[in-house]
Amino acid sequence: MRWKSPTPRSGSSLLGLLGPGQARRVRCPPPASPNRFGVPDGSGHGEEAEYTTYVAVLTPKRFVATIMRRGLSMIGAGEAIERLRAGNRRFVAGRWDGSEMASQTRRTAVAADQSPFAIILGCSDSRVPAELVFAQGLGDLFVIRVAGNIVAASQIGSVEFAAEQFGTRLVVVLGHSRCGAVLATLQELERPTEVRSPHLRSIVERIRPSVEALLEMRPSPGRDELIRHAVRANIRASANQLRHGSPILEQLSVAAGLRVVGAEYSLETGVVDFFDGLPDARGRPALG
Numbered sequence: 001m002r003w004k005s006p007t008p009r010s011g012s013s014l015l016g017l018l019g020p021g022q023a024r025r026v027r028c029p030p031p032a033s034p035n036r037f038g039v040p041d042g043s044g045h046g047e048e049a050e051y052t053t054y055v056a057v058l059t060p061k062r063f064v065a066t067i068m069r070r071g072l073s074m075i076g077a078g079e080a081i082e083r084l085r086a087g088n089r090r091f092v093a094g095r096w097d098g099s100e101m102a103s104q105t106r107r108t109a110v111a112a113d114q115s116p117f118a119i120i121l122g123c124s125d126s127r128v129p130a131e132l133v134f135a136q137g138l139g140d141l142f143v144i145r146v147a148g149n150i151v152a153a154s155q156i157g158s159v160e161f162a163a164e165q166f167g168t169r170l171v172v173v174l175g176h177s178r179c180g181a182v183l184a185t186l187q188e189l190e191r192p193t194e195v196r197s198p199h200l201r202s203i204v205e206r207i208r209p210s211v212e213a214l215l216e217m218r219p220s221p222g223r224d225e226l227i228r229h230a231v232r233a234n235i236r237a238s239a240n241q242l243r244h245g246s247p248i249l250e251q252l253s254v255a256a257g258l259r260v261v262g263a264e265y266s267l268e269t270g271v272v273d274f275f276d277g278l279p280d281a282r283g284r285p286a287l288g
């Protein structure tokens with residue numbers, strides 16, 4: 001298991017946006033202890049530039065302190081995506097024994113601390129447990145689940161918490177085929193009902209904009225195609241809300257390499273398709 005320091009980002013372009021005297025160089029001390037995999041974190045070259053940028057752009061002192069404390073031990077978004085992809089391949093192939101990942105040894109190893117390498121905002125659907133479909137174990141993923149993988153204040157707050165507290169650089173919005181919340185929204189738009197829990201309605205209302213736009217398409221797509229498009233539109237919408245609905249996450253994206261991507265899990269095949277927010281058309285993440 002490789003565990004590396006973040007790839008240095010270009011500090012000069014960001015620093016160019018700042019006025020004289022706003023940037024401050026900070027030399028990062030090596031971490032106090034090896035991480036939980038027993039691999040010492042290097043205080044490698046290039047990291048000073050990243051932290052210089054970070055200190056310059058982010059004013060809340062706690063972010064700086066967090067990155068100083070945690071950042072050196074956290075893998076980049078690109079490597080995190082590759083780990084999830086590899087795990088999903090093991091899951092699909094049936095080459096994964098979950099007992100080791102949830103063993104007593106593992107439990108003991110993460111009891112005192114955690115360093116989840118990815119934050120997953122997924123649907124509550126019983127068939128899409130993030131740890132299983134990505135073949136990960138205790139302490140690997142910080143998972144938020146809500147019907148329809150919608151984004152409300154508590155979801156944003158949860159992502160902010162993990163990104164800040166653990167220095168996690170990757171956020172995945174994980175939707176899935178034939179999502180019941182999306183189907184319910186579609187039915188509500190086609191046949192509005194008066195009797196509905198306000199709480200359930202609050203979920204439908206958050207999905208509604210993604211589905212409404214599709215219903216106005218001409219020529220109208222078939223039912224199955226409409227649902228497929230609606231699922232992906234809803235995932236994109238949630239990812240965009242996380243990218244732009246929080247100044248904290250925006251700042252972490254610019255200054256610390258946080259990335260929000262969208263992915264769809266297929267109930268039929270078990271495959272997770274990362275389709276939104278990747279750096280290039282081939283889907284190869286550029287971030288370290």
Ligand SMILES: [Zn+2]
Nearest residue numbers: 123125179180
């Ligand atoms: Zn669902």
